[in-house]
Amino acid sequence: MKSENRLPADFFIRDVLEVAPELLGKMLVRQFSDGRIERYRITETEAYRGIEDRACHASKGRTPRTEVMFREGGTVYVYLIYGQYWLLNLVTGPEDDASAVLIRGIEGFSGPGRVGRELQLDRSFYAENLISSERIWVEDGEAASQITTTPRIGIHYAGEPWTSNCWRYLINASLR
């Protein structure tokens, strides 16, 4: 019952530009340490596409931090930003395709830092397997009826065409 609707690995082992928009409307599920299970509808995502994408962390090479992005899709990539926020990414594509989707918003919580805070993420979630994990996974949900796209946020340093690519996806034009 619990995992009936859990998305399989195949969902994530595709081009990040397909996965990122399709994640809108899906349910991000978190089982906390006290056993409480919460489900959050995904409302905003961003695609980071491989080593050529200058906005993608993997463009700086395979380091201890980015290593998980090079793995097969279906795992978690978390990292600490500004020394205070854990940002949640879902790795996509086949092995050696260093792409991932940044979860920028879930229903009730707007902004990637707030998502990580609500989900109580920390470094122990690095490389967590979304297919087998007992504390975080993704379930199917009602597809988004309308999707808005814009350039990605906070990557001014990346240069063209990366700063202009509309790789940010939102439900119902729910801009913040």
Add this chain to the structure above:
DNA sequence: GTAAGGATTGGC
């Protein structure tokens, strides 16, 4: 060892 900078947020 030291310094620079960041896929943010919140406040002015």
Add this chain to the structure above:
DNA sequence: CCAATCCTTACT
């Protein structure tokens, strides 16, 4: 628009 905050990375 700007500062807080502190870990990661790239140097000296």
